[in-house]
Amino acid sequence: MPHLTTLQTDVAIIGVGTAGMSAYKAARKHTDRVLTIEAAEYGTTCARVGCMPSKLLIAPALAAHRARQAGGFGLEIARVHVDGAAVMQRVRTERDRFAQFSVDEVLDWPAEHRIRGHARFIAPRTLQVDEHTRIEARSIVIATGSSPIVPDDLRQSLGDRLIVNDDVFAWQDLPQSVAVMGTGVIGLELAFALHFLGVRVRLLGRSGKVGPATDPAIAAECAALVQDTLPCALQSRLLQARRTGSGPDAAVELRFESEGKEYTENFDYLLMATGRKPNLSQLNLQAADIATDDKGLPAFDPLTRQIEDTPIFIAGDANQHHPVLHEASDDGHAAGHNAAQYPDVRAFQRRAGLNIVFSHPRIALAGRHHRQLTQAGVQFATGKVDFKRQGRSRIELQNQGLLHVYGEQGTGRFLGAEMIGPAAEHLAHLLAWAVQQEQTVAQMLACPFYHPVVEEGLRTALRDLQAQLKNHPSSP
């Protein structure tokens, strides 16, 4: 019978990822009685298998793509040879370096604040960690992150030939071929990266939609540009997935239907990128008297991060509100602060919306989305620019994509934007900042625009928007 230790604390934090680390730092400002519980390795999802290794894979992929494009400038670059083992070596080495920063930070915390093991509720304020520790806490932060959704039947039939993002970043070398299922953020980023690195890719979608754009014109442009670049079947139905061969010769045979035709193709791997679910099902939330909806999510306040009127807070991917890194960090800060100050709980304002997909070209959403504006019945106008004719984008051979900007009728206030195109990751920042500062379109147009830059394309869209706004304050 293992020895059971019982500990009392002010704040217990389940999960030491980005949100959990941020919660710990915020809680420690108010109390030293903080316990963290981590079931897996320290180092965060972002650094180990998320943001950082995916960008480390995308960087050489874009370098290869740019080298292949050199002919367009009148340059001759001999055949681009991708050394898969060297590419993956750098991905892993740099990834480990980034992850180690987080590991070192956590290991600097007092040892008595760090408990290892899997936590679950056994009473509203009591956690059991594996079989070795029981924690009675005044308040609790759930910061357990999310995991890829993998259907059991596919996992069983394909075994280790079915992979998720985590597996990609452990590769010693690039495979010959990968089918990527799911055309959301992860599917797009990894499919583009592997394609430009010379891996034979097939991107399989279900609805025809790619990425997060909600503006019909931007969504259509995303689908068109993705289809121009990658072998896709964006409206497909998987009929059968079968493992063939064995050992190193194992492969995946996919039979799928697309646009009324049936196809059979073989790949080294099937990469599942069909969404992520919050890591809540193993927490035994019923023991904490927390009700969940049909997706297994508890109701919580997005400003305080408190679950109903309980002393329990939820942060990061676990709450699925906006599962990106900077939001996980903000969530953790708010949840950690409020958990330590409970029952004196306060609202933390959220930042303007910002989403970036590191595809090629980039897709980005800033401020309020087209669908949110439409559903809320906001009276707004749309300014547009097509990057095909945009000066600097043409110079750089990056003249693809569309930008739509939204402004409110009556007030002239800038509301948000959706785009696919050059410099989208940077334009989206400017636009999200303008939304957060509640600028009008006229105020934005009064700012300097250098020549010749991609931002001049943004100015074209803003001018188009300003011309459509009725009763707006006049622009320069």
Ligand SMILES: Cc1cc2nc3c(=O)[nH]c(=O)nc-3n(C[C@H](O)[C@H](O)[C@H](O)COP(=O)(O)OP(=O)(O)OC[C@H]3O[C@@H](n4cnc5c(N)ncnc54)[C@H](O)[C@@H]3O)c2cc1C
């Ligand atoms: C491939 C990929 C690429 C991404 N790229 C980007 C990007 O470019 N930009 C961006 O903003 N976001 C990106 N994201 C999203 C971003 O990584 C996440 O939003 C962020 O990492 C979530 O942090 P978190 O703290 O909520 O979860 P995590 O960092 O996953 O932390 C949760 C921790 O809880 C632990 N845990 C779970 N259950 C228990 C339990 N019962 N007991 C104890 N411990 C437990 C887990 O082991 C884990 O360590 C990407 C994600 C992926 C998968």
Ligand SMILES: NC(=O)c1ccc[n+]([C@@H]2O[C@H](COP(=O)([O-])OP(=O)(O)OC[C@H]3O[C@@H](n4cnc5c(N)ncnc54)[C@H](O)[C@@H]3O)[C@@H](O)[C@H]2O)c1
């Ligand atoms: N650059 C970034 O910021 C970044 C990068 C990667 C991940 N992330 C975060 O991770 C989250 C999860 O990413 P994701 O790509 O796993 O999820 P997602 O929700 O973005 O995309 C999942 C896609 O899979 C499709 N799908 C679902 N079931 C399917 C099926 N049976 N067959 C075919 N398609 C199916 C969905 O329609 C959707 O298009 C994102 O929402 C994002 O917040 C962010």
